[in-house]
Amino acid sequence: MVRAKDKILEQIKSPADLRKMAPEKLSEVCDELREYIIDEVSANPGHLGASLGVVELTVALHYVYNTPYDLLVWDVGHQAYGHKILTGRRENFHTNRKLNGISGFPKRDESEYDTFGVGHSSTSISAALGMAIAAGLKNENDRKIVAVIGDGAMTGGMAFEALNNAGASKSDLLVILNDNNMAIDPNTGVIGQYLMNISKSGTYNKVKKDVWEGLGKLDGFGKKTRKFIQKNQHALKNMLLTENNLFEAFDFRYFGPIDGHDLEYLTEALNDLKDIPGPKLLHIVTKKGKGFSHAEMNQTKFHAPGLFDKNTGEILSCGCQVNKAPKFQNVFGETLVELAEKNEKIVGITPAMPTGCSMNLMLEKMPHRAFDVGIAEQHAVTFSAGLATQGIVPFCNIYSTFMQRAYDQLVHDVATQNLHVVFCLDRGGLVGEDGPTHHGVFDIAYMRAVPNMIVSAPMDETELRNLMYTAQLDEINQPFSIRYPRGCGIKKDWKMPFEKIEIGKGRQLSEGNDVAILTIGKTGIHAQMAIKSLNDKNISAAHYDLRFVKPLDETMLDEIFEKYDYILTVEDGVIKGGFGSAVLEFMAEKGYSAHVKVLGVPDRFIEHGTPDQLYKICGIDEDGIIAAVMKMMGR
Numbered sequence: 001m002v003r004a005k006d007k008i009l010e011q012i013k014s015p016a017d018l019r020k021m022a023p024e025k026l027s028e029v030c031d032e033l034r035e036y037i038i039d040e041v042s043a044n045p046g047h048l049g050a051s052l053g054v055v056e057l058t059v060a061l062h063y064v065y066n067t068p069y070d071l072l073v074w075d076v077g078h079q080a081y082g083h084k085i086l087t088g089r090r091e092n093f094h095t096n097r098k099l100n101g102i103s104g105f106p107k108r109d110e111s112e113y114d115t116f117g118v119g120h121s122s123t124s125i126s127a128a129l130g131m132a133i134a135a136g137l138k139n140e141n142d143r144k145i146v147a148v149i150g151d152g153a154m155t156g157g158m159a160f161e162a163l164n165n166a167g168a169s170k171s172d173l174l175v176i177l178n179d180n181n182m183a184i185d186p187n188t189g190v191i192g193q194y195l196m197n198i199s200k201s202g203t204y205n206k207v208k209k210d211v212w213e214g215l216g217k218l219d220g221f222g223k224k225t226r227k228f229i230q231k232n233q234h235a236l237k238n239m240l241l242t243e244n245n246l247f248e249a250f251d252f253r254y255f256g257p258i259d260g261h262d263l264e265y266l267t268e269a270l271n272d273l274k275d276i277p278g279p280k281l282l283h284i285v286t287k288k289g290k291g292f293s294h295a296e297m298n299q300t301k302f303h304a305p306g307l308f309d310k311n312t313g314e315i316l317s318c319g320c321q322v323n324k325a326p327k328f329q330n331v332f333g334e335t336l337v338e339l340a341e342k343n344e345k346i347v348g349i350t351p352a353m354p355t356g357c358s359m360n361l362m363l364e365k366m367p368h369r370a371f372d373v374g375i376a377e378q379h380a381v382t383f384s385a386g387l388a389t390q391g392i393v394p395f396c397n398i399y400s401t402f403m404q405r406a407y408d409q410l411v412h413d414v415a416t417q418n419l420h421v422v423f424c425l426d427r428g429g430l431v432g433e434d435g436p437t438h439h440g441v442f443d444i445a446y447m448r449a450v451p452n453m454i455v456s457a458p459m460d461e462t463e464l465r466n467l468m469y470t471a472q473l474d475e476i477n478q479p480f481s482i483r484y485p486r487g488c489g490i491k492k493d494w495k496m497p498f499e500k501i502e503i504g505k506g507r508q509l510s511e512g513n514d515v516a517i518l519t520i521g522k523t524g525i526h527a528q529m530a531i532k533s534l535n536d537k538n539i540s541a542a543h544y545d546l547r548f549v550k551p552l553d554e555t556m557l558d559e560i561f562e563k564y565d566y567i568l569t570v571e572d573g574v575i576k577g578g579f580g581s582a583v584l585e586f587m588a589e590k591g592y593s594a595h596v597k598v599l600g601v602p603d604r605f606i607e608h609g610t611p612d613q614l615y616k617i618c619g620i621d622e623d624g625i626i627a628a629v630m631k632m633m634g635r
């Protein structure tokens with residue numbers, strides 16, 4: 001899109017153009033960049049607040065560093081819109097997150113400036129350290145490596161594993177800690193408080209001033225003096241500090257905190273830091289949503305607001321809410337509170353997604369029984385395991401894709417000890433515009449591989465509610481997983497009295513003679529639509545919603561294999577090892593023969609697009625089911 005108001009942005013086809021500009025021009029670049037992001041994201045939804053908060057940092061980094069030779073690694077990548085716009089993707093930015101458009105996250109095959117593919121948090125320091133070590137091995141000693149990580153991502157254990165390794169390695173690496181005191185929701189735990197304390201500490205600020213002023217004067221010194229001061233800077237800091245610095249303890253040189261919106265200071269600091277060897281951390285303080293008052297005031301909502309009116313800040317609700325069907329996450333959130341009111345053993349755990357999964361409802365109502373543990377999926381699972389050993393019933397809600405982080409904890413800490421933890425996997429299936437890093441398509445396969453685990457997926461809101469009710473009953477004494485999709489369901493009247501669901505019991509939703517369609521989860525809705533159309537084509541299809549992938553309803557499957565020659569399975573998860581595989585294994589074990597077709601997510605990564613577009617690509621929408629049945633039956 002060419003816009004008259006992008007006078008300066010127009011001239012920046014790549015960071016090399018930016019670097020030709022006079023320093024005085026940079027604040028204009030920031031203004032235009034900010035406006036561009038707001039304009040575009042208001043019309044084409046995506047992540048907003050994080051990118052607005054790092055506009056100055058983004059400009060300063062590409063100005064000071066020789067990208068793409070120097071390597072910038074963004075953590076999570078939801079803050080990289082400015083980076084994309086400055087690195088040759090401005091004209092394509094209107095395709096952000098759309099099918100065949102650019103990705104909402106840095107992606108290696110999209111641009112040479114995207115050094116590392118991201119989406120999940122807390123990976124940047126590890127990846128950057130790998131790059132720094134590689135640069136050393138390849139004798140590229142002039143290459144600079146910078147990781148940008150948020151205060152939220154810093155709560156992830158992996159970031160600390162990386163600091164530990166990087167400090168010891170003495171590699172030349174700069175970590176920029178972008179501290180806005182927010183994750184999606186307010187950041188939790190002591191790290192946020194610690195960073196706040198440093199920012200306010202008089203001692204630190206004095207040290208900072210002394211060190212920066214010392215460095216500022218270095219230009220005037222000869223090389224020897226410069227080296228001496230740099231070498232002794234660490235000692236100088238230690239001498240002045242009356243308190244320990246966490247990052248210094250990891251053998252990083254700590255600089256900051258500095259105002260991350262002060263462009264001049266930021267560029268100066270980055271330039272200075274280029275000359276300082278070894279692992280170093282620059283702590284910058286920014287405001288999430290900077291420059292758009294609505295986003296500054298309501299940082300959680302404007303993390304990824306959906307469509308909004310850029311003039312009034314009004315967030316326009318999604319279509320399904322207009323139709324009054326609830327989001328699955330809200331069914332979870334409301335039901336959890338209802339159950340917890342009845343069963344005092346229930347607690348809720350979320351790793352930094354209270355608003356995303358609607359556990360904020362329980363956090364508000366029962367703050368002592370709901371825990372936001374930070375971006376710490378592994379900890380969330382083992383913490384739940386610990387609670388379960390003491391007779392507490394934890395509802396541990398983790399997005400399907402982020403649960404991948406905690407697989408060993410699931411196996412080793414929960415399942416081997418057969419602990420009664422209820423896993424609620426939100427965003428199961430194809431999530432849409434966030435793309436391959438976020439699709440929750442592996443959980444059916446990875447959950448069913450784990451002994452002791454009950455694996456279930458509701459087709460609609462009432463089923464979710466009843467599965468949650470069933471999962472917390474005293475008679476359950478093993479781990480229980482319930483996965484459900486992103487977005488809205490179909491039932492306005494979902495809040496029915498609780499009903500227990502028999503474990504491993506499927507349900508037949510429609511009768512038919514020619515073919516049996518077996519579904520799990522939301523794909524049952526697609527099947528119901530397909531069955532109506534198949535009827536019009538004189539194909540009579542029965543529909544079975546299995547509800548459980550493990551244990552499978554073997555009685556129901558016996559009946560199905562005895563009655564039907566044509567059987568179709570449908571799931572919104574990977575076909576390798578998922579629900580269809582379970583049905584095929586059953587068939588082989590029992591010695592049945594039938595034409596079985598497995599529909600699901602094929603064995604490749606599915607890109608971003610709307611969920612409906614992606615269902616079509618995978619052949620698991622209404623049309624895909626119809627086509628598969630017709631083909632199977634030779635019609």
Ligand SMILES: Cc1ncc(C[n+]2csc(CCOP(=O)(O)OP(=O)(O)O)c2C)c(N)n1
Nearest residue numbers: 050119120121150151152153182183184352
């Ligand atoms: C492993 C993992 N868990 C959860 C998320 C969801 N998530 C995306 S951004 C975010 C908050 C990140 O906070 P921070 O790093 O401080 O960045 P900010 O948005 O404040 O710029 C969370 C929890 C994720 N991307 N990856």
Ligand SMILES: CC(=O)[C@@H](O)[C@H](O)COP(=O)(O)O
Nearest residue numbers: 076078119304356427434486
């Ligand atoms: C970047 C990230 O991981 C989150 O912001 C994620 O995009 C949230 O997804 P939902 O919009 O489904 O909550």
Ligand SMILES: [Mg+2]
Nearest residue numbers: 150151152182
């Ligand atoms: Mg933050």
